[in-house]
Amino acid sequence: MTLTRRACCALALAGLCAALMPPSALAQERVGILMLHGKSPGNPNDPNFSPLKTRFEGEGWLVRLPDMPWSRTRYLDGNWDQAMQEIAGHVRALREQGATRIVLMGHSMGVPAAMGHAVRGGDVQALVLLAPGHVPLLYDTLPGLSAVHDSIVKARELVAAGKGGERERFIDINQGRQQPLITTAANFQSYFDPAGDAEMSVTAPRLPASLPVFTAVGEKDPLFGRIRAYLVDKLPANSRNRYLEVPGGHLETPRAAYDAMVEWIKTTGAAP
Numbered sequence: 001m002t003l004t005r006r007a008c009c010a011l012a013l014a015g016l017c018a019a020l021m022p023p024s025a026l027a028q029e030r031v032g033i034l035m036l037h038g039k040s041p042g043n044p045n046d047p048n049f050s051p052l053k054t055r056f057e058g059e060g061w062l063v064r065l066p067d068m069p070w071s072r073t074r075y076l077d078g079n080w081d082q083a084m085q086e087i088a089g090h091v092r093a094l095r096e097q098g099a100t101r102i103v104l105m106g107h108s109m110g111v112p113a114a115m116g117h118a119v120r121g122g123d124v125q126a127l128v129l130l131a132p133g134h135v136p137l138l139y140d141t142l143p144g145l146s147a148v149h150d151s152i153v154k155a156r157e158l159v160a161a162g163k164g165g166e167r168e169r170f171i172d173i174n175q176g177r178q179q180p181l182i183t184t185a186a187n188f189q190s191y192f193d194p195a196g197d198a199e200m201s202v203t204a205p206r207l208p209a210s211l212p213v214f215t216a217v218g219e220k221d222p223l224f225g226r227i228r229a230y231l232v233d234k235l236p237a238n239s240r241n242r243y244l245e246v247p248g249g250h251l252e253t254p255r256a257a258y259d260a261m262v263e264w265i266k267t268t269g270a271a272p
Contacts, residue, residue, distance in 0.1 A: 031265065032099025034090050035065040036110030039134060039174050040075035043067060048251045049107050052258060059262065062099045064090050070109050070191075076183045080116065080190035080198050087117045091124070101125045103265055107254050108133035115203045118211060127207075128261050129215045131253035132223065132231055137194040137201055139173065147171045147178055152192050158185035175222065175250060204234035212240035214264045216257035220249035240268045 033056055037046050044050060044065050056063045068086065069077035091102055105128040106114035112134050118124050139148035151170040158164060164186030172179050172192075181188075191198050207213065213235055217227050224245075232243050242264055246256035 030060070030062060030098055030100050031103060032062040032091075032094035032097065032101065033064070033103045033105055033265075034087065034094060034114075035063065036068060036087070036104065036106040036113050037065065037071065038108030038110055038131075039070045039172075040072045040179065041174075042108060042110075043071040043073065046107075049254050052254055055258070056262075059266075062094055062097050064094060066090055068110070068113070070113075076181055076187060076191060079187045080196070083113060084116055084120060084122070084197075087113060088122055091117075091122065095123070103128060105130065105261075107131055108250065112198050112200045112203065115200060115207065116197045118208065119197065119203045119206045124211065126265065127211060127213045128265070129213060129231075130257060130261075131217055131221055131250045132200055132215070132227060133174075133250065134191075134198065134200075135223070135230070136192045136196065136199045138226075138230075139192065140194045145173055148173050148192070151188065152194070155185040155189040155192065159189055164189070200231050201234060204231050205236065207236055209236040209238060211236075212238055212268060214242045214244070214261055216244040216246055216253055216261065218246055218248045218250060218253045218256065221253065222250065242268070 035049065035053060037044055037049055044067050050065060053063050053065045066086070067074060069083045094102060102124045103126045104114035104117060104124045107130045111129045111132040114127055114129065118127060136152070139145045140152050148171055154168070155170065158166065158168065165184050167182055167184050170181055170183065170188045172181055190196065193199065195202060197203055215232055217224055223230070228243070235241060244257055244260055246253055248256050
């Protein structure tokens, strides 16, 4: 028997063995979840979000819950592009740990961040969007949010005047509360441009049509009455998408949606 014939026989035998093996042994699928917390005072220790990490790990999933540039201790650290680079780095780390499919799970400001990664061609096979927050377009247009509108205008004018690198005081708002921050005009604009990648109504229609999206919002969330038109209805049509309304408000949404999103990830969101 020649070497070529031996090789062919070996390959045929290997193929037969593989065909007889159970699907679980062949696929060795492992979900990797990158959890993106909400805006300051949000952080990796958020009691409304962080307990889910242990529960996901109990499912056998690989999970990361990093401190992102919009957390209590980092707000705002760098620009939106740098935040996207951090997300990509955490996704790579999940892959290196053995994740075969990536789920990006955002809460509040983590939602536009997860979407931003996806529209830039990032490695992600499913999005879980919990209590979507951070809405530059509304900050810029609603009368009750005029303080943030003024900061958006200020940043835009400073950048146009060539002063984008200068640190200034700006105003943000989170769940109805104003919060001042010190950063450069360029960095602020990258997070608050109503036409930029941090604006969910802009990125929603640009998501890959093949990417399944799970969205949950609390019935007492300030965005409850707007979120369908603002975000959900703008998503590309996908039979695996799911929209869920849950009891409670903005902070309670991750816990209230837990069972439904876990079942979705298992049966739909992480499916090929």
